[in-house]
Amino acid sequence: MVKLLFSVSLAVALLRADAEPSANARDFDSAATDRNPVVARGKGFEIRRSEMDQVLATAKAENPHEELPPDAEIHVANQLIEIQLVLQKATDAEKAEGGKNAGERMAYILRTLSPTEFEHRLEATHITADQLRLKFAQEATAQASLTRQLGVNVTDADAKRFFDAHPGAWDQPETARVRELLLLTTVGSSSDPLPAATVQARHQQILDLNKRVRAGEDFAALAKQYNEDPISKDTGGEFTFKRTQMEFGDMAFSMKPNQISDVLTNSDGYRIFQLLEIIPAKKVEFASVGDRIKKGLTGAAKRRLAPAYINQLRKEADVEILDPGLKAKIATADAQAAEAAKPQAAAEPGQTAEVTNPTPTPPAKPQ
Numbered sequence: 492m493v494k495l496l497f498s499v500s501l502a503v504a505l506l507r508a509d510a511e512p513s514a515n516a517r518d519f520d521s522a523a524t525d526r527n528p529v530v531a532r533g534k535g536f537e538i539r540r541s542e543m544d545q546v547l548a549t550a551k552a553e554n555p556h557e558e559l560p561p562d563a564e565i566h567v568a569n570q571l572i573e574i575q576l577v578l579q580k581a582t583d584a585e586k587a588e589g590g591k592n593a594g595e596r597m598a599y600i601l602r603t604l605s606p607t608e609f610e611h612r613l614e615a616t617h618i619t620a621d622q623l624r625l626k627f628a629q630e631a632t633a634q635a636s637l638t639r640q641l642g643v644n645v646t647d648a649d650a651k652r653f654f655d656a657h658p659g660a661w662d663q664p665e666t667a668r669v670r671e672l673l674l675l676t677t678v679g680s681s682s683d684p685l686p687a688a689t690v691q692a693r694h695q696q697i698l699d700l701n702k703r704v705r706a707g708e709d710f711a712a713l714a715k716q717y718n719e720d721p722i723s724k725d726t727g728g729e730f731t732f733k734r735t736q737m738e739f740g741d742m743a744f745s746m747k748p749n750q751i752s753d754v755l756t757n758s759d760g761y762r763i764f765q766l767l768e769i770i771p772a773k774k775v776e777f778a779s780v781g782d783r784i785k786k787g788l789t790g791a792a793k794r795r796l797a798p799a800y801i802n803q804l805r806k807e808a809d810v811e812i813l814d815p816g817l818k819a820k821i822a823t824a825d826a827q828a829a830e831a832a833k834p835q836a837a838a839e840p841g842q843t844a845e846v847t848n849p850t851p852t853p854p855a856k857p858q
Contacts, residue, residue: 530817531568533808536575540814543567549616565820568812574633576804581636589632596627602725641800643792650784654777661775667743670710670728671764672700673720682758697754697761704751710765719760731770744769 531538546567551559581589597620601609613620654661674693676685684690700717704710714728723730734740739755739762746752746766755762812818 528814530814531572531810531812533572533576533805533810535579535808538568538571538575542571545616545618545622546571549618552616562820562824564817565824568817568821572805572810573801574629576801576808576810577633577637577640578629579808580640581632582639585636585639586628586632588635589628589630592631593624593627597624603721637793637797638789641793641796643789643796645785645788645792647781647785649788650781651777653784653788654780659774661780663773663775664733665744665772666731666733666770667740668729668731668767668770669743669764670714670767671720671723671730671762672697672704672710672714672718672728673723673762674717674760675719676760677758694754694761697763701751701754701763704763704765710751720762728764729767739764 527539527541529537530540530543543564547559547563550563550567604612609620613623618626674697676690676693677683678685685693696717700713704713711727711729714723718724718728720728732740732743734744737743738757739752742752743764743766748766748768751765752763755764812821
């Protein structure tokens with residue numbers, strides 16, 4: 492299945508990357524062609540080993556404590572090939588749209604990370620800022636162009652029909668708006684604990700901060716200075732959630748406005764929060780979610796139509812896999828897929844065949 496979506500993983504992995512590059516990372520010196528061979532090519536493009544390794548490294552950085560799946564190389568190679576195939580048919584307007592999207596993604600990352608941390612994370616994911624921007628631009632361009640190439644055109648009327656067919660699916664539940672202050676007891680967003688002495692010092696610090704806010708100091712100012720939660724550190728500690736979304740949801744919904752919690756401890760660290768308000772449940776009108784529904788329906792249509800179209804492009808471009816190891820993995824995967832696709836034995840009497848529902852399901856309710 493064509494995805495063309497791993498740019499999201501690049502962004503997420505960059506924000507979550509380990510502080511240091513992994514010890515088994517390859518040398519990404521593109522000038523050393525013997526260490527950076529062409530692994531795949533087609534008419535008008537080549538995919539080098541360094542390009543694959545950059546994506547694999549970011550995927551590993553996103554989940555540093557988990558092994559990549561055995562077919563990770565196959566998926567990455569296919570995605571890189573698919574992007575190049577679609578890019579060859581992109582218009583100037585689509586390239587401009589891709590460049591704009593890349594700029595917005597880079598701006599978001601730079602708002603989230605300090606310049607020093609940004610450089611550190613780039614090193615950890617084995618990519619330069621220019622390379623990252625180029626990848627974002629290529630992937631966004633490919634997405635926009637693929638929509639046109641497949642002839643997908645979801646109208647407002649299509650979205651409205653889908654909205655009407657799933658009443659209540661987008662209604663907003665009751666939520667709590669809080670201001671928090673979190674001191675992490677782990678290294679960044681990983682699960683690796685800080686040294687015991689540091690954890691003990693942070694426990695004392697959160698107790699002191701709790702006393703200060705209870706004594707009347709400005710919670711927002713303290714949160715802006717000390718809060719380490721990446722979700723809320725750019726908003727003065729403020730964020731909104733539904734009851735079941737947070738471990739302390741029941742506690743928050745039982746508090747009165749402006750009430751301050753005791754110190755809470757979980758796997759993230761030590762936290763205090765202040766309830767600002769309980770926002771009542773709200774019925775959502777189509778006008779506020781129509782664009783989201785159109786985007787979801789567009790994505791569903793692309794996922795349905797893209798595989799056959801991409802296979803056609805691969806044949807037209809005479810795509811070939813040059814890396815022997817990767818070629819062998821693809822051959823094995825293709826053989827397994829062919830075997831799985833063979834008709835199954837007839838059902839026993841009394842059994843019924845499984846029938847899948849081709850109707851797309853509505854997007855998840857807002858969190």
